[in-house]
Amino acid sequence: MGWSFVSRALGFAVVLGVGAGCAEATEEAVARDAGKDTRSDTTATVDTAVDDTGAVDTGPDVPADTGCKPPTGKVCSIYPQCGCDPGKACTIADTTGKTSCRAAGPKGVNEDCTLDSACKAGLTCYLGICQAYCAKDEDCPTAGSSCLAQQYLPTGSTTPTEIPGKLLCHQKCNPLDPAPVCGSNTNCLVLLGRTLCSWASTNTGVGGCKSGNLLCAPGWSCVSTGDCMKNCRVGFAGDCTGTKTCVKFTDPPIVDGIEYGVCNPP
Secondary structure, X not given: OOOOEEEEEOOEXXXXXXXXXXXXXXXXXXXXXXOOOOOOOOOOOOOOOOOOOOOOXXXXXXXXXOOOOOOOOOOOEOOOOEOOOOOEEEEXXXXXXXXXXXXXXXXOOOOEOOOHHHEOOOEEEEOOEEEEEOOOHHHOOOOOOEEEEEEXXXXXXXXXXXXXXXXXXXXXXXXXXXXXXXXXOEEEEEEOOXXXXXXXXXXXXXXXXXXXXXXXXXXXXXXXXXXXXXXXXXXXXXXXXXXXXXXXXXXXXXXXXXXXXXXXOO
16 A cells, blocks of 8 residues: 655645655655644745744854845845844745844744744744754754755745745754754654754654644654654664564655665554
């Protein structure tokens, strides 16, 4: 029986067809999410909220401004942060790459969030956790990270489009054990040969993610049937327990030479 991976992006379920197993989530499928499936944000393409009532920033997670000036035509700069008043943070306001100033929140990298206003300056709420803006790989807080443009899927289109100027750190994490890099209550997704941290819940097994595709426990993935299936490495004995086997993806997700799949049955 075939399975399908489902990736949640701002409330839109993206089903990726499979053959013998599951298919890797594409970057456009997850790169549009600004919150968790169980919270708000079910129709927007990006977080456009400008919340000026949030908590005062307790310190940036990016280098301090050292003469930074906002780009021509921009209100402020997201990396490095500049152009906003104290206690404010620069954010990307929409899919055109427009910038705006918002309240800077108290939460740091990989901490739980539902809106940008929960995150410190230099961070954005993406896939349910605060994640860092960047300009190049070396700007990222975790060794081995990749600085990649966030993408979204325009209405009526099947072609992913980059949000101008919105680059985020894709942290190098372990899909089987996200916690050492991503922190507690997080997952590690594989996207186009790279990894990315996301929020996670506690569910495992049959029906674990019927009401939201980020509801599986750390180290588990949601499939189109609404079941949570444990991540595994193809060809590594012991990743799946009992009679379960590590099922391959039709479009194999490979990171550092290791191919990932899911343990079947759930």
